[in-house]
Amino acid sequence: MSEREKAPAGGSATPAARRIAGSVVSGLLPPLVAVVAAMLATSVLIAAFGGSPGDFLQVIFSVPNDRVLLTIINQSAMLSISGIAAAIGFRMGLFNIGVEGQYIVGSCAGAFFAGSGLVAGPLNILATLVVAALAGAAYASIAGLLKVFRGVSEVISAIMLNYIALTMAGYLVTKYGQASGYTFTTERLPLDAQPLGFKIFADAPGDVWALSSLALILGIGYWFLIARTRFGFELRVTGASSTAALASGVNVKRMTLITMALSGAVAGLVWMPAYFGSVHTFGVPENFQAGLGFLGLAVALLGRNRTLGIFFAAALFAFLSGQSNNLQSAGIAKDVIDITQGTTVLAVVVAYEVVGRRRARSEAERVSRQLEAERAEVVAS
Amino acid sequence: MRRLSTYGVALATCGLILTACGTAADDNDSDNDAAAAECETVQLEGDPQVGLAYDVGGRGDQSFNDSAYAGLTQAVSEFGIAEVTEGEAGQDESEDIREERLRTFADSGHNVIVGVGFAYSEAVDTVAPDYPNVAFAVIDGFDPTEDDVNCNVAYLGFAENEGSFLVGAAAALQSQTGTIGFVGGVNNTLIQKFEAGYAAGAEAVNPDINILTTYIEESDPAGFGDPAGGQAAAEGQYADGADIVFHAAGFSGTGVFDAAVAADKLAIGVDSDQFLTAGPEQAQHIITSMLKRVDTATYEFIASAVNGEPDQGFTTFTLADDGVGYSTSGNFLTPETIAALEDYKAQIIAGDIEVPTQP
Numbered sequence: 011m012s013e014r015e016k017a018p019a020g021g022s023a024t025p026a027a028r029r030i031a032g033s034v035v036s037g038l039l040p041p042l043v044a045v046v047a048a049m050l051a052t053s054v055l056i057a058a059f060g061g062s063p064g065d066f067l068q069v070i071f072s073v074p075n076d077r078v079l080l081t082i083i084n085q086s087a088m089l090s091i092s093g094i095a096a097a098i099g100f101r102m103g104l105f106n107i108g109v110e111g112q113y114i115v116g117s118c119a120g121a122f123f124a125g126s127g128l129v130a131g132p133l134n135i136l137a138t139l140v141v142a143a144l145a146g147a148a149y150a151s152i153a154g155l156l157k158v159f160r161g162v163s164e165v166i167s168a169i170m171l172n173y174i175a176l177t178m179a180g181y182l183v184t185k186y187g188q189a190s191g192y193t194f195t196t197e198r199l200p201l202d203a204q205p206l207g208f209k210i211f212a213d214a215p216g217d218v219w220a221l222s223s224l225a226l227i228l229g230i231g232y233w234f235l236i237a238r239t240r241f242g243f244e245l246r247v248t249g250a251s252s253t254a255a256l257a258s259g260v261n262v263k264r265m266t267l268i269t270m271a272l273s274g275a276v277a278g279l280v281w282m283p284a285y286f287g288s289v290h291t292f293g294v295p296e297n298f299q300a301g302l303g304f305l306g307l308a309v310a311l312l313g314r315n316r317t318l319g320i321f322f323a324a325a326l327f328a329f330l331s332g333q334s335n336n337l338q339s340a341g342i343a344k345d346v347i348d349i350t351q352g353t354t355v356l357a358v359v360v361a362y363e364v365v366g367r368r369r370a371r372s373e374a375e376r377v378s379r380q381l382e383a384e385r386a387e388v389v390a391s
Numbered sequence: 392m393r394r395l396s397t398y399g400v401a402l403a404t405c406g407l408i409l410t411a412c413g414t415a416a417d418d419n420d421s422d423n424d425a426a427a428a429e430c431e432t433v434q435l436e437g438d439p440q441v442g443l444a445y446d447v448g449g450r451g452d453q454s455f456n457d458s459a460y461a462g463l464t465q466a467v468s469e470f471g472i473a474e475v476t477e478g479e480a481g482q483d484e485s486e487d488i489r490e491e492r493l494r495t496f497a498d499s500g501h502n503v504i505v506g507v508g509f510a511y512s513e514a515v516d517t518v519a520p521d522y523p524n525v526a527f528a529v530i531d532g533f534d535p536t537e538d539d540v541n542c543n544v545a546y547l548g549f550a551e552n553e554g555s556f557l558v559g560a561a562a563a564l565q566s567q568t569g570t571i572g573f574v575g576g577v578n579n580t581l582i583q584k585f586e587a588g589y590a591a592g593a594e595a596v597n598p599d600i601n602i603l604t605t606y607i608e609e610s611d612p613a614g615f616g617d618p619a620g621g622q623a624a625a626e627g628q629y630a631d632g633a634d635i636v637f638h639a640a641g642f643s644g645t646g647v648f649d650a651a652v653a654a655d656k657l658a659i660g661v662d663s664d665q666f667l668t669a670g671p672e673q674a675q676h677i678i679t680s681m682l683k684r685v686d687t688a689t690y691e692f693i694a695s696a697v698n699g700e701p702d703q704g705f706t707t708f709t710l711a712d713d714g715v716g717y718s719t720s721g722n723f724l725t726p727e728t729i730a731a732l733e734d735y736k737a738q739i740i741a742g743d744i745e746v747p748t749q750p
Binding site (some may be wrong): 028077078080081084177180181183184189190191193202215216233266284288294296297299300301302331332334336339343344381 | 483485748
């Protein structure tokens with residue numbers, strides 16, 4: 011809509027400038043529309059069940075206190091990592107729904123390794139990151155191998171592997187962990203391997219976890235890999251058309267294996283900020299936050315697999331979850347936030363589809379106009 | 392007075408009741424009690440204001456959380472508490488969010504805060520030191536940090552094995568087939584207490600009884616919210632000859648009741664009197680329920696705070712103080728069974744029967 015309105019008014023602007031403006035609008039508009047639509051849908055739902063949408067919006071758009079802000083920052087860091095893990099697969103047309111399972115396996119392996127204190131001191135942190143990433147990669151490779159050599163859809167195998175992961179982690183912790191209350195956990199992280207966080211609010215307990223910075227590093231790494239390396243190019247080509255990629259000499263099987271492993275490696279790192287920053291032990295269900303892997307898929311969808319988009323989507327999800335606690339004092343069930351999050355993802359998919367079609371149509375119109383003009387010129391001469 | 396006696400019970404039975412402290416927590420428990428004795432009374436500022444944080448499921452689960460709510464309601468009406476706020480845990484929420492819920496209560500002037508369910512243990516342990524003038528309680532709670540005792544926290548536990556002993560005895564007394572079943576939600580030490588007591592009670596009546604045991608999940612907490620899993624487990628046990636199945640599986644128990652209806656067999660409820668909360672069709676198959684008086688624990692804690700001396704340290708609610716028990720609604724239990732159960736109850740209270748906590 012806006013693109014066509016702008017065209018006659020900005021007749022003096024160069025086509026390039028117009029196109030950039032158009033892509034900014036078409037890039038930002040869908041998520042914005044999606045958020046507004048999700049808020050509206052949630053409000054309608056709350057009103058339908060006799061609640062007050064005004065209270066809902068007031069709570070959601072209130073300024074969070076320092077503690078909640080810290081939670082939002084840390085949670086968005088973990089969600090970003092999870093989103094990146096999912097996006098690596100999405101970019102190649104792989105639906106790695108197993109991020110959740112790889113996240114569990116990576117967290118479990120990392121926590122067992124770190125707690126054992128095999129590596130002393132701060133080096134333990136680095137070594138643990140390697141272990142967690144390798145564990146995630148190995149677990150994802152099961153689905154990758156099954157797909158390449160047996161043609162098993164990665165969606166099906168990964169869903170099954172998700173179930174196995176949680177049960178297996180629980181079994182291992184019960185068998186080799188220590189009792190804590192009614193459940194079992196891994197041994198606690200030695201003190202000398204607990205990194206200091208960033209204390210951005212002097213008065214609030216807690217800090218921005220040191221390893222939350224991992225999200226930034228991985229975000230930049232992801233962008234570089236996809237946009238600036240040959241591997242990234244082949245990955246995108248395979249994602250666009252695997253037959254075309256095959257024809258032009260890309261080893262699609264190898265790409266599938268590497269991409270699955272890479273996605274799993276990143277998924278294995280998702281929980282590391284929380285582990286080193288605050289929890290220091292692993293045990294299901296109390297000392298682990300299940301579900302971050304699934305949320306990563308939504309974050310990647312919402313963020314269109316772009317680094318900045320993923321950061322934005324993760325921040326939005328973390329913000330909504332962080333604010334949801336206060337909904338209860340307004341007499342609204344906090345679960346409505348799940349509805350808001352779900353509707354946002356649904357709406358953004360629809361919005362991009364609409365924008366995409368509109369853009370394709372306007373592109374077609376532009377080309378046909380140009381062709382007609384050229385033909386007119388030819389005829390005139 | 393009551394607190395003293397329950398401390399005594401907690402100490403004396405640590406080895407046999409609190410499986411949780413069976414390994415690492417064993418020394419820790421006595422430390423806590425010793426330290427709790429040195430603790431000064433928590434001085435609440437202003438009138439009591441209650442914050443109640445529910446476990447996943449919240450109000451309306453017809454079980455654990457609703458029972459806490461009943462205790463809260465009783466305390467509110469009895470003591471005229473003006474300010475009460477409730478909160479509820481979400482599925483898969485982070486530890487920070489749980490802590491934030493408690494801090495929000497404390498910051499807004501609530502000075503009596505109850506976490507319903509052991510999932511709040513860690514959060515309370517972190518938050519409590521920052522609010523020395525707030526009395527905290529965790530139902531089914533434990534102290535995750537062994538050396539660092541929080542004086543303003545009460546851990547309210549139950550002797551589930553004692554209550555389960557009685558319903559186990561009831562099952563053995565009324566079973567026609569000589570085979571009974573147990574369905575647990577998640578295979579952790581808490582639910583094993585139910586299993587151990589149930590088996591001990593049944594074997595006390597009939598040493599040759601055949602007990603089938605199924606856990607819905609090994610560690611995934613989804614086992615407490617999986618009626619289909621509960622139904623499958625119970626169907627299997629009924630098919631293998633069991634005619635009475637006891638469940639300790641939270642919301643999954645509704646599936647166990649459905650299986651009982653379908654097979655026209657019997658079941659035993661848990662936590663609340665489930666004859667009263669289940670649907671009319673299901674109720675006809677629930678012969679008794681193992682009562683875990685979360686309402687009593689909640690009420691007693693709030694009462695202690697209102698009286699200016701909030702409970703501290705570990706308290707275990709047992710058969711002796713009606714913290715656990717069995718229900719007789721529906722008149723399924725015969726007078727002979729009830730007489731036998733009362734006899735067992737007296738023996739347990741007197742200490743003549745020691746009920747194990749581990750299967």
